[in-house]
Amino acid sequence: MAIERTLIILKPDCVKKKLAGEVLKRFEQTEGLRIAGLKMKKLNKKILEEHYAHHKDKPFFKALCKFMKSSPVVFSVIEGENAVARVRDMCGPTDSKQAPKGTIRGDLGEDVQMNVIHASDSVETANVEIPRFFKKSELF
Ligand code: UDP
Ligand code: MG
Numbered sequence: 001m002a003i004e005r006t007l008i009i010l011k012p013d014c015v016k017k018k019l020a021g022e023v024l025k026r027f028e029q030t031e032g033l034r035i036a037g038l039k040m041k042k043l044n045k046k047i048l049e050e051h052y053a054h055h056k057d058k059p060f061f062k063a064l065c066k067f068m069k070s071s072p073v074v075f076s077v078i079e080g081e082n083a084v085a086r087v088r089d090m091c092g093p094t095d096s097k098q099a100p101k102g103t104i105r106g107d108l109g110e111d112v113q114m115n116v117i118h119a120s121d122s123v124e125t126a127n128v129e130i131p132r133f134f135k136k137s138e139l140f
Helices: 012-016 022-028 044-049 061-068 085-093 104-108 125-134
Strands: 001-012 031-041 073-081 117-121
Touching: 001 022, 001 085, 001 125, 012 022, 012 061, 012 073, 022 031, 022 073, 022 085, 022 104, 031 085, 044 061, 044 125, 073 085, 085 104, 085 117
Parallel strands: none
Antiparallel strands: 001 073, 001 117, 031 073
């Protein structure tokens, strides 16, 4: 199986509730996954319009951008075998209320918007999202 890299963003609800360490710990404690990059930053309108371009006509887009700008977020690149799908599985479905216990969103999320974490949804997406937020020299 291929070694992949995937982008995660620990969203404002996660950072405000001081759950960033808890979420990163879950990835670090998963056999074969490791942190390849890590930083904290505030998102702005321009980068959110790029990151969520495929959602710009959705009714939730405006509220999503407001939420994502409401505090700094934590960016990380997680590396490992099959990392893209494994990280998405660990996150659980988008709506925290539908997400099973044992998943990050099921255990720590509030609803469909405040769902703790973004994770790239495919290898192709990861290949676009990682360079959006990390320079090559920031990945190890
Ligand atoms: N979102 C929302 N309302 C919705 C659907 C999604 O606020 O009805 C937010 C939520 O934070 C989600 C993000 O928009 O994580 C991107 O939506 P997507 O469907 O791509 O979900 P994901 O890939 O994050 O599971
Ligand atoms: Mg998505």
